[in-house]
Amino acid sequence: MxxxxxxxxxxxxxxxxxxxxxxxxxxxxxxxxxxxxxxxxxxxxxxxxxxxxxxxxxxxxxxxxxxxxxxxxxxxxxxxxxxxxxxxxxxxxxxxxxxxxxxxxxxxxxxxxxxxxxxxxxxxxxxxxxxxxxxxxxxxxxxxxxxxxxxxxxxxxxxxxxxxxxxxxIDPSRFRHDPAVRSAVRGLLGLPPAAYTVAGVGRLVPAKRFDLLVRAAAANAGTFLLIAGDGPERGNLLRLAADLGAADRVIVVSAQDGGPDVPEVLAAADLFVSPSPEEAFGLAVVEALAAGLPVLYAACPAIEDLPPHDAPGARRIGGDPRQLAAAIGRQRQAGGPARLPVPAAVDQYxxxxxxxxxxxxxxxxxxxxxxx
The missing domain is CATH 3.40.50.2000 (Glycogen Phosphorylase B;)
Structure with missing residues (x-):
């Protein structure tokens, strides 16, 4: 046809x-x-x-x-x-x-x-x-x-x-974790090898609420934030980071401008956070799970529509920046393996x-x- x-x-x-x-x-x-x-x-x-x-x-x-x-x-x-x-x-x-x-x-x-x-x-x-x-x-x-x-x-x-x-x-093979890619991307972006790094992915528009993520990362001393995306909010997010004294810990990249693409950004991260309060699916969360990352999300139908045991590495959090900052802090303190096993949810999608x-x-x- x-x-x-x-x-x-x-x-x-x-x-x-x-x-x-x-x-x-x-x-x-x-x-x-x-x-x-x-x-x-x-x-x-x-x-x-x-x-x-x-x-x-x-x-x-x-x-x-x-x-x-x-x-x-x-x-x-x-x-x-x-x-x-x-x-x-x-x-x-x-x-x-x-x-x-x-x-x-x-x-x-x-x-x-x-x-x-x-x-x-x-x-x-x-x-x-x-x-x-x-x-x-x-x-x-x-x-x-x-x-x-x-x-x-x-x-x-x-x-x-x-x-x-x-x-x-998604094509899960694209997101399979590679330690060599992690090291290369961190070097390219100037991330210290041991720096705890939170990633966010998506269109940089007000509805995605990346401003909450910038505030939460800034409140966690020593935590770096790596955002992959493009859109009209880019400048506002960087200015907010500067106002909060975290300009050196917030990095915004776009593959369209020659920066690392989403699989590379996920390889460089230790935690993925999706602060968007309303989603139709939540594709970036599934991609992060395919990369073996623990995930905090405000809304993700892709995960919420499945039994909890299909995505044990994903946890829902509130949309208040203080709650989000505390959740990131707890996740960092908990430590854990460098990468989680890829959950059943990934194969379903x-x-x-x-x-x-x-x-x-x-x-x-x-x-x-x-x-x-």
């Missing part, structure tokens, strides 16, 4: 990286794929192209650029695609309409970022909900990245038979399982479209 993936943008982000990883694991003999990005081709587009999948930039000028709909419809029609797969809010809204105009009735979406009070880091409004629900009915089904997102979609009134669980996935579920959804969507 020929599948076109429509996504809002391809800058560095969890959904964007997840799409690239999924494309690598969809067998070409079962799904020939192409990607359309509405805006911002970004570095992930380059990565997808280097993997062998074509990417088209639609050049959408803004949220209200309605000219993008007929352009996308023409692209879908001329490409002879059997199925349209949309990712992220704007692409889901425009992509479903364009697919209908192009005559493609097999349309699925992946809901990557639906929270209780926000979507993709922005507050939910009545208008956002109404537009989402109206266009959702134009598709065949929606893949939810966690059981928590399944419950949120039901609460929005999406019918059970239209919701399909397809959790995010292997990207190969995700690809199998997505292919099953494609088959269901095509069968449903044929009956109409």
């Amino acid at each position: 020929k599948v076109v993936h429509v996504i809002t943008g391809l800058g560095i982000g969890g959904a964007e990286q997840q799409l690239r990883l999924l494309l690598r694991h969809l067998p070409p003999e079962r799904a020939t794929c192409h990607v359309v990005t509405l805006t911002n081709p970004g570095p992930v587009a380059d990565g997808i192209r280097s993997d062998g999948t074509g990417v088209t930039h639609l050049g959408m000028a803004g949220n209200r650029d309605l000219r993008a709909v007929p352009r996308l419809a023409r692209l879908i029609r001329s490409g002879g695609f059997d199925l349209v797969h949309t990712h992220l809010y704007r692409a889901c809204v425009y992509g479903r309409v364009a697919a209908r105009l192009a005559g493609v009735r097999a349309v699925v979406a992946t809901e990557h970022s639906l929270g209780d009070s926000q979507i993709e880091g922005r507050p939910l409004s009545a208008g956002t909900r109404a537009l989402y629900r109206a266009t959702e009915r134009m598709g065949t089904g929606t893949a939810a990245v966690s059981a928590t997102v399944v419950r949120r979609l039901r609460a929005w009134g999406v019918a059970d038979d239209r919701i399909h669980l397809a959790p995010n996935g 292997h990207i190969a399982h995700t690809a199998d579920r997505v292919l099953a959804l494609y088959a269901s969507a095509l069968a449903s479209a044929t009956k109409k």
